[in-house]
Amino acid sequence: MQIIEEITPEKLTLRLSGRFDAHETPQVRQKFTEHAPKNALIDLSGVTFLDSAALSTLVQAMKNCRERGGELTLANMPQPVRIIFELTRLDKAFNIVNAPDAP
Amino acid sequence: MPLNNTHGPDLQTKHATLDHNDLQMPVRVSDMLDLEHELDEMARDLVDSQDQLLALYEMNRSMRSNADLNDSLVTIAQLARKLLRVHGAFVALAMPDQPLKFVQDPPNYAKDDQFTLLCDSSPNATREWFLEPESQANTFGIPIQNGYLRRFEIRPDVCAVLGALNKISGNFRSPDIKLARSIADRASSAIETALLVADNIAQARLQTEMALAHRIQAELLPKTTALPDRIALAVTSTPAREIGGDFYDMQAESDRPFAFYVGDVSGKGTSAALLMAVTRTCIRSQHRYMSHPDPALILDRVNRDLYGDFTDVGMFVTVFYGQYLPKTSELVYANCGHSPVIYLPSDGNPRLLEADSPPIGVMDMTFCSTHQLRFAADDILVITSDGFNEAANSDGVMFGIDRMMASIQTNRHASAQEIVDALIAEVNTFAHGVRQDDQTVMVIKHL
Numbered sequence: 001m002q003i004i005e006e007i008t009p010e011k012l013t014l015r016l017s018g019r020f021d022a023h024e025t026p027q028v029r030q031k032f033t034e035h036a037p038k039n040a041l042i043d044l045s046g047v048t049f050l051d052s053a054a055l056s057t058l059v060q061a062m063k064n065c066r067e068r069g070g071e072l073t074l075a076n077m078p079q080p081v082r083i084i085f086e087l088t089r090l091d092k093a094f095n096i097v098n099a100p101d102a103p
Numbered sequence: 104m105p106l107n108n109t110h111g112p113d114l115q116t117k118h119a120t121l122d123h124n125d126l127q128m129p130v131r132v133s134d135m136l137d138l139e140h141e142l143d144e145m146a147r148d149l150v151d152s153q154d155q156l157l158a159l160y161e162m163n164r165s166m167r168s169n170a171d172l173n174d175s176l177v178t179i180a181q182l183a184r185k186l187l188r189v190h191g192a193f194v195a196l197a198m199p200d201q202p203l204k205f206v207q208d209p210p211n212y213a214k215d216d217q218f219t220l221l222c223d224s225s226p227n228a229t230r231e232w233f234l235e236p237e238s239q240a241n242t243f244g245i246p247i248q249n250g251y252l253r254r255f256e257i258r259p260d261v262c263a264v265l266g267a268l269n270k271i272s273g274n275f276r277s278p279d280i281k282l283a284r285s286i287a288d289r290a291s292s293a294i295e296t297a298l299l300v301a302d303n304i305a306q307a308r309l310q311t312e313m314a315l316a317h318r319i320q321a322e323l324l325p326k327t328t329a330l331p332d333r334i335a336l337a338v339t340s341t342p343a344r345e346i347g348g349d350f351y352d353m354q355a356e357s358d359r360p361f362a363f364y365v366g367d368v369s370g371k372g373t374s375a376a377l378l379m380a381v382t383r384t385c386i387r388s389q390h391r392y393m394s395h396p397d398p399a400l401i402l403d404r405v406n407r408d409l410y411g412d413f414t415d416v417g418m419f420v421t422v423f424y425g426q427y428l429p430k431t432s433e434l435v436y437a438n439c440g441h442s443p444v445i446y447l448p449s450d451g452n453p454r455l456l457e458a459d460s461p462p463i464g465v466m467d468m469t470f471c472s473t474h475q476l477r478f479a480a481d482d483i484l485v486i487t488s489d490g491f492n493e494a495a496n497s498d499g500v501m502f503g504i505d506r507m508m509a510s511i512q513t514n515r516h517a518s519a520q521e522i523v524d525a526l527i528a529e530v531n532t533f534a535h536g537v538r539q540d541d542q543t544v545m546v547i548k549h550l
Contacts, residue, residue, distance in 0.1 A: 022370070049499075051540075052369035052489070059369075059465050060417035086457075087442035088421060092470060093461040 002046070003027055012037035017046025022053035032061045038070030045076035055090060062094060071095055155282065158186045162289060172196075172297040176206035179290045183267055184208045186286060187251075187279055190269040194290065199260045213243035213268060230254050233275065234268070243268065251275050255287045257294045265290060313345040320346050320376055323383065328353040331361045331429050333480075333550045337519035339527070340543040347541035348375025348420075349488045350383045354390050360426040360435075362390050365486040365545050367441065368420045369462070375418065378409075382420050382463070385409060398424050398437035399473040406439070406463045413464025421462040423486050427478060432549070434478040437471045439463050443492055443504045445511055449481035453508040484547045485511050485522070490540035494530045502533050519546040 001018035012035045014028065032040070040061065044050075062072040073095045077085065085091040162182040176194045184192035193207035207213060234250030243250075250268040257263060265287045267275075275283075320342075330336055330353075340349050348368030355361050366382055368375040385408050389401045402424055413419055423444050425436035438444065440462030447453040460471035478484070487507070494502045507526065514525045523546050530542070 051493075052367070053371075056369040056418050059419055063414055088440040089458040089461045089470075090440065090465065093465045 001027070003031070005031060007035055007037075010039060012040040013043070014040070015043040015046070018048060020044075020047050020050040020054040022051060025053050025057040028054075028057050029060070032064060036064075036068070038065060038068040039072075040065055040070070041073045041075055043075045044081055045078060047078065047081055050081055050084065055084070055088070059090070059093070073097055075099065155186055158182055159285070159289075162186075162286070170297060170300040172294065172301055173204075173206070175290075175293045175297045176204060177208070179265070179286070179293065180206050180208040183265060183283070183286050183290075186282055187267040188271045189267040190271060191245075192268070193264075193266045195264045195266070196257075196294065197262050213245050228254075231280075249274050251280065251283055253283055253287045255291045257291050257298065261294075261298070263290065263294060316373070316376060317342070317345045320380070323380060324351060325353055329355040331355075331427055334361070334427060335519040335548045335550055336363070336545065337523045338543075338545040339523055340541070341538065342541045343371055343490070343538050346373060346376040347371055348379050349490070349541040349543040350379045351486075351543055351545050352383055352387065354387060356391065359390065359396060360428055362396070362424065362426045363486075363545065363547065364422060364424040365441065365488065365543055366420050366422040367488040367541070367543070369418050371541065374416055378413065378416065378418055378420060381412065382409060382422070386422070386424065396426070397473055398426060398435055399469070399471045402437050402439050402460070402463065402471055403469045406469045407467075410464055410467050419462040419464035421458070423456075423458075425484070425486075427547075432477065432479040434476040434484065435473055436476065437473050439469055439471050440465070441486070442489065443487060443507060445485045445487075445504075445508055446476060447483040447485070447508075447511055447515060448477065449479070453512055455504065478549050480549055481515070482549045483511065483515060483519075483522070485526075486545045487526075488541055488543040490538070490542035491526065491530050491544060493540060494534040494542075495539065496533055497535060502530050506533070519548040522546045522548070 001016060001020055001024040004015040006013040006015075012031065014031060016028070018024075020028075028042075042058070042061075058072070058074070065072040075097050076099075077096065082091075085094070085096070162178065176196060179194045180192050183189075183194075191207060191209065191212035193205060193213065196204040196206075198204075230253065232250075232252040234247050234252070236246070236248060245268075248269050250266065252267075253265045255263055255265065265283065267279075267283060270279075324340055328336075336353065338351055338353075340347075340351060342349065348371055349366070350368075351363070351365045353361070353363045364386060366379065366386075368378045368382070382405065385405045386401065389404050390396050393401060393404070402422060405422070409420075419440070421439060421441035423436065423438045423441040425434050427434055436456065437460075438456060438458040439460045440458045442455070442458060444456040445453050446456050456474070456476075458471070460469040463469070485507075492502055492504050492507055496502075506529070510526050510529050511522060514522045517525065523544050526544055527542070
């Protein structure tokens, strides 16, 4: 999986592409540990698959942002990824948008 | 004359020889004394060599029989002191993420600091040091007349220093250095052997613990239970590793509706297995003791109880919880994020019972409601973990929910156990027997 990182004082943005599974989650966790962002955006447009370990990582990142009074936004989910969020009803827990530059 | 002629020359020769020997006698005694002295030296060297060979043999023997790392280090230090004829010898071993091991003979001879600095494994780093009385490298906290330190690598990230301090007599000579290098070589092999044995023991211990955990987890999942009349139930759960995060349970209690549930903790391995056990116990307890065991209420209580724990470990669990109500031939259920759950009515097509709440542990409250469903003759309910629909073939294509539905529909007239077996066989054929995730399937059929 490829990760493109953009960091500003206001927000951490990660653009992910490829397979997001248990092998890749440590990298994403590391970004959140390193920057401890209040607000973050993860662009999933290039993600081809994600497993339950990846979902756990996103849930953890969301909780961390909310503990700091901010929010984690998931942007541009491809259809297979969106189906996983709908089947598990995680779409009710996350702020999901379709604009890559969403706040 | 004849006598003279006969013997004269011989006598003359003998005389001449005697004369010569008499003249050379003082020189010969001196040579003999020198030779005797050299012989003594050689005999001493021979005894030394024999002692050293014996000690090296003893070292090899004890190294072979020593599987314990600390025992090996003690043996190396003791033999280095004996072989190199020094007042004190030590081995310092530096391993990643562990404090430096420092073993010396005799114990408490010198201080044990600074050795990590010497353990530089880069190619150009110094391999040996000679210590003198004023040597700046002396950080041992004792007077040093002479000393020799030798660094040696065991693994790319494991390095050791062999040290010999203060010769009993004289200074370190070439044979001492050769011997010290030889001891370091043998020490390197001995330490590597001890580390391998330690690795193997740790691996064996882990395997034993995992096998035990596997057995305990298998025991937690019921094989049989008393079923309501006209209800058939078949279930199987296979973890991807020794232990997994999937679970199922059935509860038949006299004053409660028959309950069944399947859950899937995100992730695999030990932490998932621990949370699986906690969640199962929590659901059991709520089902048994809640005054009105409403499915949605049970899952909400479980979420309230476990939300903090799941947040601490960064995981969550999907759960489908159902009850069978024989009087009305109905199922009531609640679903927190679990998929796929397939309902196949006797007179219709299969459909998914979708979740209406995120999994347990994601938010501090659930959104699930209790749903009702007809469950009469020949109706079928299939609950699986995502290890079935997400099983992929070599092209990365997943088995998917549609194939699951087709399999169940094809076998709708078969028994609950046959439906389970057929589904497992089809998924295995599709994924060429490769199991990437825990796989749990429960089939309930109304007879």
